[in-house]
Amino acid sequence: MPKRRLKRVNRRHIKRDAKMPFSQGVVVGNTLYLSGHIGLDSETKRVPADIPTEVHNLLKDVRSVLKEAGMTMDDLVYVQVYCPEISLWESFNEVYRTYFKGDLPARAFVGSGKLLFDAHFEFQAIAVKS
Amino acid sequence: MPKRRLKRVNRRHIKRDAKMPFSQGVVVGNTLYLSGHIGLDSETKRVPADIPTEVHNLLKDVRSVLKEAGMTMDDLVYVQVYCPEISLWESFNEVYRTYFKGDLPARAFVGSGKLLFDAHFEFQAIAVKS
Amino acid sequence: MPKRRLKRVNRRHIKRDAKMPFSQGVVVGNTLYLSGHIGLDSETKRVPADIPTEVHNLLKDVRSVLKEAGMTMDDLVYVQVYCPEISLWESFNEVYRTYFKGDLPARAFVGSGKLLFDAHFEFQAIAVKS
Numbered sequence: 001m002p003k004r005r006l007k008r009v010n011r012r013h014i015k016r017d018a019k020m021p022f023s024q025g026v027v028v029g030n031t032l033y034l035s036g037h038i039g040l041d042s043e044t045k046r047v048p049a050d051i052p053t054e055v056h057n058l059l060k061d062v063r064s065v066l067k068e069a070g071m072t073m074d075d076l077v078y079v080q081v082y083c084p085e086i087s088l089w090e091s092f093n094e095v096y097r098t099y100f101k102g103d104l105p106a107r108a109f110v111g112s113g114k115l116l117f118d119a120h121f122e123f124q125a126i127a128v129k130s
Numbered sequence: 131m132p133k134r135r136l137k138r139v140n141r142r143h144i145k146r147d148a149k150m151p152f153s154q155g156v157v158v159g160n161t162l163y164l165s166g167h168i169g170l171d172s173e174t175k176r177v178p179a180d181i182p183t184e185v186h187n188l189l190k191d192v193r194s195v196l197k198e199a200g201m202t203m204d205d206l207v208y209v210q211v212y213c214p215e216i217s218l219w220e221s222f223n224e225v226y227r228t229y230f231k232g233d234l235p236a237r238a239f240v241g242s243g244k245l246l247f248d249a250h251f252e253f254q255a256i257a258v259k260s
Numbered sequence: 261m262p263k264r265r266l267k268r269v270n271r272r273h274i275k276r277d278a279k280m281p282f283s284q285g286v287v288v289g290n291t292l293y294l295s296g297h298i299g300l301d302s303e304t305k306r307v308p309a310d311i312p313t314e315v316h317n318l319l320k321d322v323r324s325v326l327k328e329a330g331m332t333m334d335d336l337v338y339v340q341v342y343c344p345e346i347s348l349w350e351s352f353n354e355v356y357r358t359y360f361k362g363d364l365p366a367r368a369f370v371g372s373g374k375l376l377f378d379a380h381f382e383f384q385a386i387a388v389k390s
């Protein structure tokens with residue numbers, strides 16, 4: 001039982017596909033909570049053959065959700081990258097660095113099991129308007 | 131060294147078992163940080179044979195921690211589901227959807243390694259009172 | 261498009277190595293978002309042969325980042341431990357418990373794939389000044 005009444009905070013859900021069991025992002029006050037993103041090709045709905053293309057797809061998608069919340073990549077603070085082939089760390093980083101102007105967010109890069117769509121990367125994050 | 135004095139925020143720990151090295155949840159202001167939950171049978175303390183039952187166990191447990199914080203499932207904003215068999219995605223979703231009335235939270239569904247108790251799912255999340 | 265102007269919150273990046281594509285931590289208001297930490301030996305830059313030593317290395321490193329933010333281990337609220345050998349759960353816990361004075365944070369202990377540097381543990385977390 002709650003000991004005290006909690007103050008209500010407005011929230012906004014960013015959705016792309018009503019059939020999917022998640023919102024792309026949830027904005028609460030100054031904070032955006034993002035869903036796991038993978039780098040599917042927007043036409044084929046498959047992971048592209050080329051790793052840098054997959055990372056670009058993923059990060060452009062993340063950037064578009066941030067934009068809907070009035071934020072940029074530099075507002076990211078807490079990032080998880082899940083990757084079933086840990087040796088792809090540097091390939092991911094090469095593209096990742098190019099998406100930021102300022103200091104980079106805190107990040108974990110975690111070896112995972114097999115991901116949805118056989119993706120090489122899944123990316124989840126929290127952003128705070130800076 | 132801190133550049134400025136940080137304002138203190140009250141917190142409350144939700145605990146179930148003092149011997150376990152974690153709290154089930156930590157409430158800080160309007161936010162609840164949950165521990166990883168798995169769908170053990172409350173009597174046998176094992177993962178049940180049936181997948182939907184495991185998901186129900188897990189989500190009922192999550193719901194009870196939310197309730198202790200004065201929240202509901204619809205207050206969840208940031209969810210991680212770890213699963214060693216990514217093909218269970220739809221089985222998880224079928225049960226998961228039934229626990230929400232409004233828009234669903236941001237979520238990552240991540241292929242993992244072997245989980246504690248050979249669970250098929252581990253669920254961690256952040257909720258904010260809405 | 262944002263429906264309303266978001267209030268700006270000051271942030272501070274804690275960095276150790278400008279070449280790495282992440283900050284060790286990002287402080288936003290009362291909250292510290294930490295990067296994934298692993299227990300490398302500070303001289304050899306390798307994972308030590310001994311598991312408890314690896315956990316101590318990791319947690320001392322986490323503690324030093326918390327200290328830079330004016331916080332202690334007891335300010336941690338949301339912890340993820342990724343581990344490719346789930347049977348190391350109790351070995352991790354034995355050391356982990358000794359780093360806290362009060363109630364422990366919410367935590368998920370997740371079976372992972374292979375981690376960077378063949379580490380046995382990667383630790384990411386959020387802390388809030390209490």
